[in-house]
Amino acid sequence: MSGLSVDSTAREQAAALRAKEISARELTGLHLDRIAERNPELTAIVSLDPDRAMAGAAAADERLAAGAGIGPLHGLPFAFKDTHAAAGWRTTYGSPLYAEHVPDTDDLIVERIRLAGAVPIGKTNVPEFAAGSHTFNPVFGTTRNPHDPSRSAGGSSGGAACALAAGMVPLADGSDMGGSLRNPASFCGVVGLRPSWGRVPEWPSQNMWETTSTGGPMARTVGDLALLLSVLAGPDPRAPHALGDPGSVFAPPPVPVPLGGLRVALSTDLGGAFAVDPAVAAVVEAAGTALAGAGASVTAAAPDLSGADECFRTLRAWHFQARFGELLAAHPDGLKASLAANIRAGESLTGADVALAYRQRTALAQRMREYFTDHDVLVLPVSQVPPFPADQEFPTEIDGRPMESYLDWMRSAYLITVTGCPAISVPFGTTPDGLPVGIQIVTRHGGDRYLLEVAAAVEALAG
Template sequence: MSKHNEFAWMSATEMAHLIRTRQVSPVEIMTATLARIEELNPQLNAFVTLVPEQALEGARAAEEAVMRGRPIGALHGVPIAIKDLTPTAGIRTTMGSKLFADNVKADDAIIVKRLKAAGTIIVGKTNTPEFGHKGTSDNLLFPTTKNPWNLSRTSGGSSGGAASAVAAGLVPLAEGGDGGGSVRIPAAFCGIYGFIPTSGRLPSDILNPFAGTSPFLRFGTLTRSVEDSAHMYQAMLGYSAKDPISFETHPHEDVRLTLENGVQGLRIAYSPNLGYKPIDPQVRASVEAALQVYRDLGAVVEEVDLELVDPLKNIDEEWAKLWYAMIAAIFAGAPKEVLDQLDPVVVRMIELGNNLGGVELTLASYAREMIYNRLNAVHEKYDLLVTPTTACTAFPHDLPASGPLAINGPTSIAGVAIDPFLGWALTPMINQTGHPAATVPVGFDDAGLPVGLQLIAPRLGEQVLYRAARAFERSQAHNQRRPQVEGALHVY
């Protein structure tokens, strides 16, 4: 195997070990990383901004630190991608918008500072829909991001560039943000591990200090391995006064301490569709095969009824109201010449948000309380709740625009009509409640497209979530099956 491919599929954990023990130079890794990105990114459109000179300079500094025996972080010298919504000092952050095409921040987001302190080296920014507003990664500024398993299919969104880059072996680590499934959806569609913690675990200083709670917006990880995610998550943890809901995490809560503890005796509740979502039969089959794996590993798995009241209204519709109101507030009073530069779907969301009244928004919060209480009731009896992450696998880019938002997405699943916005995702509920969640790749459909299983832990239950994800990963080989995007699409 050439060094080019060896580094492409190497885990961040192994890279850091080889760098720390002076078996491989971070410059060697970065040179190969940049060469692979140059070769494959024109097909994938995962990265929208690259900083090769800065990345190589960082790699040389990382090498010098190792050679001089200086203290180094757990991810020293490892390449990382940052989502184009997250501020990065000296590297443009466009947010997928024409309005910010040349926007360069003077300072990093808090979590970017912490990832740098852990030793990661930024190679560039990954694609996102404008302001992260939907579950596919296309915008008016850059080409559409492609799914490395099939270039005609979506990578998901809004962290679709991040997921595509990791799944294609361009980088081992990518940061993402999740306000309705924006980490979990693309991770599921691209066949990688996606994780978001309990709200407050990772501090945010991107929006107004209180704006990221309705719904809960969270940073997360996109990686090919659970262990890599654990190292990345631990690097970002901790309180910041800039985020009023952030809090300290104690050393005994380090998810790496219990990563290999397995699932023997773990109680897992299974909801096939949250009581209301139509699910593609192949997705359901892959998910239920994964549940049998958990049973074989010693877990108790039982199907449950969440007893959610009118879930279509109280999850999909009420979550959407919170989302529309947040976007409308950001653009309150914006002149027509500003709105004219926005994606028409974003403009429509702003209009819908402007039409919402205070009582209507308060009622949307009441819906969150019902869902929160129902999840807590399940977690009183079970260690985890699991569902499909998405109701279908990655769909084609060229689906016609439809639905109330005139958005590109599936209009039916298993013969049942759905809203093409996010009617195919089982993820927004967790952005209403703030519970930690992850998606694990558990199989493929007949077209060779990945299927994801969503794991939902109790609040502050990250350790059990990581244990369960790692146990499945250890028992299966899904993370060893890789898309090949060099030339014609094949799988090897």
């Protein structure tokens, strides 16, 4: 394909591979060259194995030459998030306690990506055990923003978002509890989707009934994101709560919805639920103006998310204590302080506390179901701040309001988490000094395909 490069869309790269206009070895080599050029400064890709990557690419070429069946990601270089176990690949979770860990089996999300024909090249960097929306750890260091390396790339899928934006990979997987697919997408100027709960099943799972965290796709365009979602989505007998739609419903490129008459609810702070940097608020407001100019019906209408903050923090602490409590007890000085504090917060929770959190989630889901009978989508900030200095663990204040913990500045994302609704980060503008800012678009639970069609229209509007 004339002009094909690592910055071409994933769909263009996949089509060129199928048409034998470029080989998987050539394409992988181009990506390894870009990694060599940019990764030393950015630290997005970790546990890189160029020899194994080229061997995998050669096997992909041989499969295509033999006329064997190929998957939708055939020959595309891929680096898995370093919290997703990949058999035979070093998987550290960003923790020195697992610095040399090599799993024997794949997580389901990795299994599906491999079956789709992707060529593994390494992993993408994460904060320690994916805790926090800034990517740094003692094993590999800090992932930096490709637009300004003095700034954060976000997290916890920060390595994935940075690698995408820098052209090191054409697609990336991630996971999202408090905003880990959405926040780094906003910081790095790419697209990140937190799917409806159940859309992308997880296995193995420490608690298959836990519903705050989900895997999902990241890409440079909405169309590419849909391609990866078609691979990740769909039921699996090991995940009884998975939604029943096959992943193939997401395979066609999303057709942008007509913006004329689209019912958009817009809020920069969900009615005062969080502080927001003026530069971020300005981009959200500009999106509202642009949508109205394109014929959408834009109204200021924040949903009632009372109880969402307490609900999220209770469930997060419960989840972290259940998952990491024994590890912390065995290594009391082995985890970063903010993560250890989050785990210990779960130790004092009672059954009544957890029961209340689930009652709150139930009420939130019902209120959002009713809310989306009057509105097609909700538009709000992804992150409350633009990319902050990379040497800072988290923002300590926003627009004059202090942030007391590593969670406080993530409310715009995690308040949406506990609704169960799908939410996507789409690039829409920049700060005055040129840093990317995405807008978060939310719709009803199960409306992931519709959300991608809206996002495709917004992407086109943003140019």
